[in-house]
Amino acid sequence: MRNILLLVLAVLVTTIFIPIMLIQSCDVAKPKIEKQPIVESDRVVKVYIQETGKIEKLDLEEYIKGVVSGEMPASFEEEALKAQAVAARSYALSRINAFEKDGHPGHPGAELCDSVHCQVWLSKEKLGKLKSKNWMKDYWPKIEKAVDDTKGLIMTYENKPIDQPLFHSTSGGKTENSEDVFTAWVPYLRSVESPYEEEAPHLQDTQEISVVDFISKIKKKYNDCDVNRSNIKADLKILEKSEGGRILKMQVGNKVLTGREIRDLIGLRSANFKIAIAGENLTFITNGYGHGVGMSQWGANGMAKKGNTFDEILKHYYLGVEIHEME
Known part of the structure; x- marks a missing residue:
């Protein structure tokens, strides 16, 4: 009888008590689940390419590099290039906010196009064909840096992203009030002096x-x-x-x-x-050269040569704006 009791006790220990102790003490039985950080993907913009008739999805910052390349001489001062990058990004965001769902009526499905109808955009491949090897070697990195250094920055007015960051080549000494050229009165598009344009080829x-x-x-x-x-x-x-x-x-x-x-x-x-x-x-x-509203590009370069930073340039040409990161 005693032998039978010992046998039953041994079975209980090996089949019940030992497994319970292992479950309570083993980390594998109670794994720690750590929350993974949520990584926000980069903003994408849809651009209608007039030459091919197709729509391309582009990373916003890469798109801005192509716009700065197409809209401003790469030989300009770094702070002027930065100002152009922020203006271009502000414009792109305004188009995304307005036409993200269905695209612009002029090019359905895409918020922007690659022509002057929106902003001139040139792909890196196209730049490689249009420009010299020295340009790609010396100036493309300069444009990349100007865009990267201002990544995500836009202009706001009264805490809202501006939707008309207009710019032109040369004002001729003084920019224009928006309503004198485009009928609509815009508070930040006021006539201001633009004194440093003497190097502009079409002054x-x-x-x-x-x-x-x-x-x-x-x-x-x-x-x-x-x-x-x-x-x-x-x-x-x-x-x-x-x-x-x-x-x-x-x-x-x-x-x-x-x-x-x-x-x-x-x-x-x-x-x-x-x-x-x-x-x-x-x-x-x-x-002057262009419509004259907003930032004079040659004026911006002149200001940069005088030591002004990109935000000082933007606040000079767009009255009352602030520089903020995109939300």
Whole structure:
């Protein structure tokens, strides 16, 4: 009987008590589950490529590098390139916020395109074909650094991302109020001085056209205009200028046109112009290059040469903005 009791006790120890002790003491039985950090993926932008008619998904920061390459000379100062990067990123984010769901009406499915309709974007492969080997060696790293150093930074106004970070080549000494060029009043797009543009290649240009050709262009678009070759001096009169110096209203025969209309019609570099009449020719003397609203790129480079940082440049050309990281 005693032997039977010992046998039963041995079985209980080996089959029940020992396994229970092992379960209580073994780490494997109670593994520690650590929470993995959530890593946010980089923001992606969809870009319509006009040459191929296809839409490409691009990392936002890589897209910005292509925009800076396409919109600003890489020989510019580093702080000017940084300012361009922040402006380009601000514009891209505004398009993403507005058109992320269905794309822009001009290119459905994509928030942006690679042309001046949005921002000029050049792929690294295309740059390799367009530029020299020395450019890719010396300037591409410079652009990469400018974008990387400002990664995620955008302009905000009253704690909201701005949606019109406009820029142009050369203001001609003073930028424009937005409503004088694009009709809409924008608080941060105010006319400011742009004094450091003396190195700009198109600070001042001249363009000559015959009186006959000028009248032909005018009447082709405005067939009821009575501008007359024999009375051309009296038929052309500047009526109103903007704060930045561009022509707002101009009398042409019996019609009143805007400086922008004249600029587009003749192909002038700017709507800030004077007209000289000599014999059978008109000479347009333009000041600046581009629409003149927002940041002057040559002005930004001039400010950078004077020691201004990218945020100082941006706050000069876009009144009341702050520089913040994207959320």
